Amino acid sequence: MNKSRQQKPAGLWLEFLGSMNLAITMLVVIAVASVIGTVLQQNQPYQDYIIKFGPYWHEIFKVLDLYDVYGAVWFLLLLGFLLLSTSVCVYRNGPGMLRDMRHFRLNMKEKSLRVMRNFREWTLNDSPQQVEQTFTQYFNNKGYRARRKEHEGVTILALMKGQMNRLGYLFTHVGIVVICIGGLMDGNLGLSIKEWLGGIKIEKRDIAAKEVPPISRLGPGENWSFRGSITLPEDSVSNMVFLNIRDGYLVQELPFAVELKEFRVEHYASGQPKSFESDLVIHDDQLEEPMEETIAVNHPLIYRGYAIYQASFSDGGTKMQLKAWPLFDSNPQPIELDGKVAARRQIETPNGVMTIEFENFKEFNVFPADEELAVAPDKVEQSEMVRGGTMGQSSKKFTNYGPSFTFRVRQPNGEAREFVNYMVPVRQEGRYFFLSGMRESQAEPFRYLHIPADDKMSVDRFMRLHAWLNDEARVRRIAEQSARQAMSEANMQDKQMLQNIVTSMVRLTSEFNRGGYQAIDQRIQQTVPEQQQMKVAETYLKILNTVLENLYWELLQAEGVALEQGISPEQGRWFEDAVNALASMGPYSSPFYLQMTDFDLRQASGLQITRSPGKNVVYLGCVMLMIGVFLMFYITHQRLWVMIRPEGQGSRVMLAGMGNRNQTDFSKGFDSLADELDRHYASRQ
């Protein structure tokens, strides 16, 4: 590289900008700066950051633009510097390189040849003309180009090969400049300047697109490069997208409208998703008729320079037919309801009017079969990215648990619990259960209620059993019956004692109904001396079980189930499952169970619509870069000189050479050339 000379200040600046030290520093600094944005998740809602870092650090990070490093002014300045440095470098070295490519350097002195690392000398009988002819021919065959000069009887051949290496330098570095320019064309620098000048304002309110004021809207031609996104429910149309910027957004209008006809997910036999597709219709005055096109991941639609991608999907307002089974009274009659995702509705309960907020619907719930259910369904997300998506690693088998919906039940005091209910019973250990998960906050995993399905694969029997448990008169009657029977078997007839037994049976049952086994346990802990706790607990459980068994017996009779043979093993297992479910009804603590009986699926497709005119510029730069790198690495710019002096009858020949890289290889090549010439002449001397 150039040594510093006496220069004007402008020249000094160029010297500095084009210096290798600056270039290498920039490369390393940018590499290190880029790390920040990968460790700190970018462009998340500010709330998340505040929770994560606290308000103090949040403020500092925000000021430093660490939440959007790659769009930050300081980062762009760094890139700009690299761009400048590379440009200056090309500006200063390029012309020299081009000259070097063409220049044969005929004016070499013997002295300079002799000091070269690669040098050979021969004294030959052939005349200088013959030698020149042979050498010219020889190197010609080896792909060298030659120039010749004769001066005072001395002939110099200047030979050259691999000049393309120098073009490699140019291609590589110009390629980088071109890529940066293309990138800048697609960056949001223009938008930032506009915002800075007050021409636009980021909208931060959560309002309908129509209501966004003009200052936060960009017309179709106003922004020539952007990446926007939109969630389109099926059968809806949009002619704009949202550009997410920091903690707000802008509305970008499109010169055409996009309609979503249908969104589809296809699955592999194992249940994992195989494809995400959207059937789109483009409405545009420029079209004679609307254009229908299907897009999928990896298969975007390019229309008028706009690219439309399948980015995600979510629910677009699925309608659901529901049955609300009241869990507080003794009447097992469900109330018919309908619900819609993203809508809410109110429901009367003894604890006041509650609001059901329907959050999401999923048609498929595919989980690794060997994963515990209690873990798996937490992965219910609001909207799913289709671009990444994780790949199961270990699990070979997947099961589909069918449709589910999530909702919150908000109490009059504002507190809410979240539920996820599955529509069809799920098979576990050979039995079928309706699953309903509940959690008190998003941070917790769902805890599941397993309602056993009855012979008709419905919840009816369980709901009736549960309702009867709420029916105090019925429980009392059953308690009396069983107490009487037990006493008569023991030949006892004490009215008072019977009353006591019945009362405690009823109390026990209602405690169980309210709080499951835990409630009973607590009561024992409080009222019974420690030594007797075990025994009492045993007795209590026996009593409780008697009541429940009799209740179940009566229920089966009422259903008209033939019981002459007693209870079948399946019916017995169902009873055990039912008792388990009853025991967790307390903690489930919802005044109703929402059963989905039917749904009308409406999906929404998350589209990303972009315009990036810089793309082709970037690609051009990339092609230059690739070509350049290979030229630079794998071609050596080689120069050879042959100097021929007449000496007596014959001649003295010197061969010297240099290459601009890979010195070892070059020397090896040089030696093999020289050796070949050696052998040629040795055989003829």
Added chain:
Amino acid sequence: MAVTKEQFNKDFGKESFFKQLSLFDWIWAAALLFGAGYAWNKYSALMDNYEVGILFGSAIALIALGWYWKATRNLMIAIAAISLFAVSLYGNDLGQSEQNFFLKFLVSSQSATMWMSALFVMATVTYFVYLAKPNEFIGKVATSMVWVATTMGFVGLMVRWRESYLISHDVGHIPVSNLYEVFILFAIITALIYLFYEARTRAKGMGAFALTIISASIAFLLWYHFEKGAHEIEPLVPALQSYWMKIHVPANFVGYGAFALAAMLGVAYLLVERAQKRNPQSSFVARMPSLDMLDDIMHKTIALGFAFFTVATILGAMWAAEAWGGYWSWDPKETWALIVWLNYAAWLHMRLTKGWRGAPLAWWAIIGLFVTTFAFLGVNMFLSGLHSYGEL
């Protein structure tokens, strides 16, 4: 005495590249083109235009590779023969992998991969024995083991490719789609690059170092297999269903492999330098290649890695433009690829324009491997992003 044309031609020949090729070279080219043509004829219904391009492009690349580095022809012939044998044993029944003797113990994808793993580890040991006891024969054994291991690794992948189609037609895909598969790729590509330089320099002392990093990746592979069951063939998520994967991933792994090898040569360089200072006559120094040679090969592998990494990153950007809606999204994986790339660009400038040599660059190459490893593995483990494969 004038040189006659005959004399000239006898001594120098006319060295046109194509004239140098032997009959076998041409048979080689014809066989590969025939193979590609056969595949095209048979499977064109399953391929889009790009994939046809990739098919013939690969055939041409392999012809060139076979011409340039003749030993790879034997490798490719062995891979093709063994893979075809395995595929024919399968027929249309994946269950054969448990029933057929050859499949079960030798050439099903799982068995072949296990053979590869065992052979790489044995080769590592053998190279260390060679360092302790330089003996032509031991060196030859070590080299052969690497060749056979590489063959088995490729066979494992080829057969796995077929197995994926046997599971179900829509599950079938080229086995470069998850961390397990690319770890095999990493091992065999690193081994190939090493073999290339070993053949050129006859410096087998490097083997112990090169094979150490390969064995490390084998250790990970086995852990991944047995702890996580990662060897199961999974269908492709939609994001990965693209012809870009077929070229982006292998190009990347030439880069990773070359960088890994460069780092190990850096380690070798530093150790040899230290040993030389202590005792220039030590047998370790005598058995290792010279410092200059290590430095030179380190440079060449980094250049190779850089060139392929450049291509891979650009291909990645083009893929992203098609799949994610933008050629550059500052996704963590993307960004780390850039970091790796900038790092080696700085390295190359230091060497070429600042004239750095030896120890500092050796250290830098080692640090470079840590950066590369983070880009390759760390990003998947610690950072979230759009790149979908290989979560641990």
